Each structure stands twice: as C-alpha cells, then as structure tokens.
C-alpha cells in the first residue's frame with residue numbers, strides 16, 4: 001500500500017523516469033488487486049468471530065455458521081451441564097463416560113428404566129447460558145448411539161428445540177399433551193420398529209391444528225421417511241448416527257414456518273406450514289435446547305429392563321453444518 005503514493009509523485013516530477021515509474025505503479029496496482037481477490041476468496045463474511053482466539057494461538061477455527069458446540073469434555077473446574085447451558089434439570093439419569101461406543105471419547109450415557117422408571121433425563125438448556133442469542137432460525141445437531149439389543153418399546157423421546165416467551169418457566173414449555181401458545185417445542189421420537197417421528201407442539205403444522213382430534217390430545221407427529229422410502233429401521237442399533245433439527249420460525253400468525261429433521265445427511269421430514277408463534281405472541285423466538293429423553297406413552301410402553309443410550313457432539317448453527 002505505502003509504495004503506491006510516493007511512486008506516483010516521483011513519476012510526475014521526473015519526466016525521464018516516467019515510463020519506468022508507470023510500469024512500477026501498474027505492477028503495484030496489479031499486486032494489490034491480486035491480494036484483494038485472494039482475500040475476498042478466503043474470507044467468509046458469515047463466519048462468526050471467536051473472541052477467545054488470541055493472535056497466534058492454536059485455537060481451532062469454528063466452522064462457518066457455528067454458534068455453539070459441546071462434546072462433553074468441559075474445561076477443568078466446570079461441568080458438562082455448565083458447558084451445555086443447563087438451567088433446569090428435573091431428571092438426571094446420565095453421566096459422562098470417558099470412553100463410549102466405538103472408542104468415542106467423553107460421551108453422555110443416558111440410563112433408562114432404573115427402579116422401573118421410564119426416565120431418562122429432562123434437561124432444559126437456555127441459549128443465553130450458552131452464549132447464543134435467541135433467534136428465528138437455528139440448526140441443532142447431535143450424534144446418538146443405541147447399543148445393539150436396546151429395548152425399542154413404545155415411543156421414546158430424544159432431544160430437540162423449544163422457545164418460550166420471556167418469563168415463562170422452561171418446564172412449562174408446551175409438551176406432554178399440553179399446548180400453551182406462549183411456547184413451542186419440537187423433538188425427535190423413536191418408535192418400536194426403530195422408526196423416528198417429528199413430535200411438534202405448535203399452533204399448526206403438517207396440515208393440522210395442534211388440537212385436531214387426529215393428534216389424540218398430543219403433539220403433531222410426522223414420520224421420518226428414510227432414503228429407501230421406509231419409515232421403519234431408521235435407527236440402526238450399534239452405530240453412531242447424526243440427528244439434525246432445523247427450525248425456521250413463521251411470520252407471526254401465519255402458517256409459514258419450517259421444520260426439518262435430518263438423519264445421517266438425509267432429510268426425512270420437511271414441514272413448511274408450521275405456526276410456531278401466534279399473532280398474539282410475535283416476540284416468541286427459538287431460545288432453548290429441550291433434552292428430555294424417556295420412554296413415552298402409557299405404562300405398557302415402559303421398558304422392562306435397564307437400557308442405556310449415548311449422545312455426543314452437539315452443535316448449534318445458523319445453517320446446516322458441513323458433513324464430517
């Protein structure tokens with residue numbers, strides 16, 4: 001940069017050197033254009049800046065669009081719950097194990113069915129506690145592993161996303177047969193035949209109102225359709241699988257919000273008529289992870305023995321993360 005100015009002045013003062021100076025100026029200008037082109041090519045204007053990354057530090061560069069990530073390896077002196085922004089924990093049958101299935105390090109092991117219970121865990125994570133602003137669109141991705149022999153009886157809940165208006169207790173979030181339009185939630189549910197279902201509590205979605213009799217007093221369900229067109233055997237016990245939820249909120253009062261559920265890079269649920277927020281609550285945003293993992297339904301769907309499942313590598317992002 002600094003060479004261009006003096007070069008131009010010298011060229012105007014010395015007639016004899018004008019030709020050579022013009023060539024030099026052109027070369028410098030060409031160099032600057034080349035630098036600019038390279039800079040534009042490598043920079044991603046959407047990539048978040050990591051304030052903790054000091055110059056020269058070996059901190060990993062976050063992938064473009066990543067808002068938060070957690071891998072159950074909290075820094076010394078902290079807990080995974082702090083790392084993951086847990087603000088309410090009503091069921092806590094889980095622990096971090098150093099070596100999980102497939103040699104995976106530091107994974108959350110969730111235990112179901114101890115003492116005849118159908119739980120699981122029920123954690124509510126606040127975006128603010130995770131350093132993430134409440135927003136209108138977000139992706140929540142996590143890995144899950146059900147060991148071979150896992151007892152897929154009834155339908156069991158897995159993690160998802162939720163939103164509540166300011167001041168509402170996270171445990172009051174719409175779920176479990178109760179819809180309150182000051183909130184919404186959407187989770188993935190496993191079914192007995194190892195299928196997976198979207199389980200949505202919102203005013204409207206998939207052509208139905210939440211109070212439609214076809215929902216039997218519960219949330220709106222849409223089955224995940226696998227790459228082969230089948231709705232069963234979506235879960236493959238004994239393997240790690242990637243589950244990804246996408247929520248894009250609607251225009252308040254309109255049926256134009258989006259929900260997508262992806263498993264292992266395949267989009268098996270896509271609903272584009274969701275009314276997450278009603279006209280009365282236009283300020284509702286996505287602001288929570290909803291980690292309730294349990295065997296659902298009636299007592300005939302309770303597990304008959306203790307089972308465990310594993311989860312790891314959680315990511316919140318602005319858009320679909322690059323596949324690993």
Ligand SMILES: [Ca+2]
Pocket residue numbers: 071072073104105106107312313
């Ligand atoms: Ca991990």
